[in-house]
Amino acid sequence: MSRSVVALDRLVTFVVGLLLVAGGVLVIGWKYDLFGWLPSSVNSGPVKDITERGWWAWALGAAAMVLFLLGLRWLVAHLPGRSKVSELGLSGSGAEGRLDVNASGAVSAACAALQARHEVRSAKGSVRRDRGQLVIDIHATLEPRCDLTEVATAIDDTAAALTRSLERPDLYCRVRLDVGNRDRAKPARVH
Amino acid sequence: MSTPPRTAKDPRGFARVTVFGVLWSLALLALAVVAGHDALAYGKLISGTPWIDSALTSLDGTKPLFSWVVFAGLAVLVGLVLVYFALRPRPYLGAAVRAETGVFLLDRGLSRLAAAAAEDVDGVDAARASTSGRRVTVDVHGLSAERDSELEGRVRERVQSRLEPLEQPPQVRVRDQGRG
Numbered sequence: 001m002s003r004s005v006v007a008l009d010r011l012v013t014f015v016v017g018l019l020l021v022a023g024g025v026l027v028i029g030w031k032y033d034l035f036g037w038l039p040s041s042v043n044s045g046p047v048k049d050i051t052e053r054g055w056w057a058w059a060l061g062a063a064a065m066v067l068f069l070l071g072l073r074w075l076v077a078h079l080p081g082r083s084k085v086s087e088l089g090l091s092g093s094g095a096e097g098r099l100d101v102n103a104s105g106a107v108s109a110a111c112a113a114l115q116a117r118h119e120v121r122s123a124k125g126s127v128r129r130d131r132g133q134l135v136i137d138i139h140a141t142l143e144p145r146c147d148l149t150e151v152a153t154a155i156d157d158t159a160a161a162l163t164r165s166l167e168r169p170d171l172y173c174r175v176r177l178d179v180g181n182r183d184r185a186k187p188a189r190v191h
Numbered sequence: 192m193s194t195p196p197r198t199a200k201d202p203r204g205f206a207r208v209t210v211f212g213v214l215w216s217l218a219l220l221a222l223a224v225v226a227g228h229d230a231l232a233y234g235k236l237i238s239g240t241p242w243i244d245s246a247l248t249s250l251d252g253t254k255p256l257f258s259w260v261v262f263a264g265l266a267v268l269v270g271l272v273l274v275y276f277a278l279r280p281r282p283y284l285g286a287a288v289r290a291e292t293g294v295f296l297l298d299r300g301l302s303r304l305a306a307a308a309a310e311d312v313d314g315v316d317a318a319r320a321s322t323s324g325r326r327v328t329v330d331v332h333g334l335s336a337e338r339d340s341e342l343e344g345r346v347r348e349r350v351q352s353r354l355e356p357l358e359q360p361p362q363v364r365v366r367d368q369g370r371g
Contacts, residue, residue, distance in 0.1 A: 004268040009212030014277035016215070017288065020270030027263035029263035031255040041254045051244060057234035064226035071219030078213050132294035144307035152290035159195040159220040159292045173292040176285060179300035182307065 003131050005077045083128040090167050101166055103127040107136060110162040114138075117145035117154055121180045127171070136162060138175045144182050151177070198293035203281035211276060287358040296357065298322040303362070305329055308353035309346045314339070316370070319347070326362045327354070338367045 010166040029035045052054060091182030104126055126143040136159065142151060159173045199337035205369045225242055232241040265289045285295040296304070304319040312331075320329040329350055333342045343365040 005212065006206050006209060009206070009208045010277045012215050013208050013211045013273050016211075017270040018276060020266045020273065023268075024263040024265075024267035024270065027255065027259050027266075031257070031260050031263075035282050041252050042250045044251040048244070048247050048251075051233065051241070052245070060226045060233060061230035064223045064230055067219050067226060068223035071216050071223055074216035074219065075213065078209060078216070078224070101238030128353040131200050133199055134198060137199070142304075144303055145311070146304075148288055148304075148353070150295070152288050152294050152356060155294050156195045156291045160193050163196045169198045173196040174199035174202060175292070175294045176202050177288070177294065177296045177300050179296075179303035181303070181309070 002077070002083065002129070005074075008074070083130060085127045085129060087132065088127065088166060088168055103166065106162060106166055107138070110136075110158050111138060111140075113161075114140060114154065114158050117151075119143045119151055120154075130174075133172045134168070134170055136171055136173045138173075139178070140175060141178045141180045144179050146179075151185075195290075195292035195341070198287075199288070201296050202284040202297070204284055205283045208276050211273065230236075238239060259331060286361065289356050289358050297320070301327060301354070301361070302358075304353060306352045308350045312342070312346050312349050314342050322361070325359070327363045327368070330366050330368055332370060333367050334370060336370050338369060340367070343367050 026035070026038075026144055030038045031075055086102070088103045089098040090101055107125045107127060111125050112122050114123040120144055121141045123138060125136065128135055128137050130137070138155075140155075147163035155175050159175070163169070163171055163173075193346040204360060228237075229241040229243050231237045232239055232244075241363050264352065285297040288296050299322075302322045305320040305322075306318045309315055309320065309329045314333055316332045316334060318329055318331045320327055322328075327350065329346060331342070331346055333339050335342075346365045347368075349365050350363045350365070351360065354363070
């Protein structure tokens, strides 16, 4: 999900929250005569006059179209998986043709290289857009008795090789490390 | 040999406010249905009273009732909850590990790593750890019936040493629960 969608969700939620608080306070004040400027009963006459104008039906029709399109666009923006990037453009693209690299394949290969290490139980990842950055996002599960320094060095090397192969200096990297259960340890291997 | 990519922003949890975003988008679609229906009804393209007209007629002349105060109180509470979720930042999910690129140890991983480190200490039968903010609490079951502060010290030292590669190692608290 993009940053702008989350920002819009925050803004609208904040405004709706404030409106509910203000509306609630207004109704309580109205019931107990705390606000002298409020009428004693609802008079919907002026609003009804507006609904009887000739342009009202057209205005409602236009509003229906706009609300429908905005609502649908906003709903679709919440669909998961839209931040994932499957192909990355390479330098050298031009009018003669475009050079793309399969980002998922490259990251999967890097994950496989990490997973070949005995202290990494599993690793998977993708390239995604997150908070304004193009991020190599990897999730790895480690063995409970791993050495974090060694793992970090291995990740640095793997990430460097991946950036070199993707030829994209604008990439950022985030590797999230989890640690597996003791009872599901990877079987020992002899190399 | 090229350099590793730059560190991305910290891993953050799910922004719960997006659940409300989905609700608001559905509310817009519902409003569009009401507006569309009433546009056709006001334009006399379909029969029946416009919904907006019915609502205005039923509201006309009403005075505030006590039941409205109850709903108003609920609306204030819901509004405050919405403001809280709108302002609530996405939670941090892990701690940064010393590396040239972005490497983060998730809180659950940190707990399991600490528990495994504690179990490697001589005299520890079983260990369990939990992480909260910048603190790891390790509960160990030693071999003696009473609390063994010397064992706690050794466990703390081992866990701290295992978590040394973190950029900001958390505070480690060890409690010996006695024989398990």
